[in-house]
Amino acid sequence: MWTAFFGLITAVDFTEDVDEVNYAIVFESVLLIGMMILVGVILSYLNPLNEQNKQTYSMIIVNVAMPCIILSSIFKVDINQAMLRNILIVFILSLAINLFGIGLGGLLVTLCSPGNSFRREISLLSGLGNTGFIGIPLCATLLGPEGAMYAAIFDAGMDMVIWTVGVMILQKSKSFSMSSIKSMVNMPTLAIGFGLIFAFAKYHPPHIFVSLTNQLAALASPLAMFYIGLLIMSITKSQFQTAKSKIVIPVVSKLVILPLFVLMVIKMMNMDGIVAETLLIQAMMPVLTLASILFSRYGANDKLGAITTIITTIISMISIPLFLYILTRFHYL
Secondary structure (H helix, E strand, O other): OHHHHHHHHHHOOOOOOHHHOOHHHHHHHHHHHHHHHHHHHHHHHHOOOOHHHHHHHHHHHHHHHHHHHHHHHHHOOOOOHHHHHHHHHHHHHHHHHHHHHHHHHHHHHHHHOOOOOOHHHHHHHHHOEOHHHHHHHHHHHHHHHHHHHHHHHHHHHHHHHHHHHHHHHHOOOOOOOHHHHHHHOOHHHHHHHHHHHHHHOOOOOOHHHHHHHHHHHOOHHHHHHHHHHHHHHHOOHHHHHHHHHHOHHHHHHHHHHHHHHHHHHHHHOOOOHHHHHHHHHHHOOOEOOOHHHHHHHOOOOHHHHHHHHHHHHHHHHHHHHHHHHHHHHOOOO
């Protein structure tokens, strides 16, 4: 899936002919992701997913692994004026991309299924991707520290959209409360803030602290895959049957239309390099893993969030490398 996409990126420059792509890298990457998700499935048999261990996994990933991968990436990059400009561009485009995705989902559900009682959930699921759990660690692995830093900035933009527009949609409210601002202050955003301050101040932490962040950062991707494997086994057949007709719009919007929109934006802005690759990678992410937790918190349908996350994750294992193949085959990249 995502690593397959990244494997393609590392195997071929965007200007290369598609025949030169090393598809062995793609196969190995997809196999690796599948094996890690399978470990999560096995773990679910040994210790079925419940609310307590779901919260434990989420807490470790969000409060430990993700902040460490952000700090680890920033510590490896010397930020200059060009990077500062790129950071601002990525953040602004992240806001625009995520808002476009939510608006697109709302429009599609209004046109295709007027009166749908799950309009709020479908709108958010159509725009919000797994840019934190999966996007940041994989950008770090395949685009390097600079790519991981831009991915973290993109994820920060998505967090802002979640805790402002997303919360207002779920609460059916037109106002923005102080509790939404407090929700935006979390460990990943604090890591971005402090990391950038350290970088601009040219402060280099002690070697032991850098080593600690590097080792803890390695937890992010495997734990996220285990979590997805656990989620897969937590959904019953009846729950899936109830939700399957409602996930078509998020699947099409998130995995097809949104990446095409981002590709169009990249072409219009004449962007290239790591920034363009990061934006496209993040746009191709499947639905937000924390959707079920977010929906549960605000009284929405959390099972629909979990099922959509699982289905888009499975489909994206095929859709992302296929999408990139088509783009390179017809010289759009």
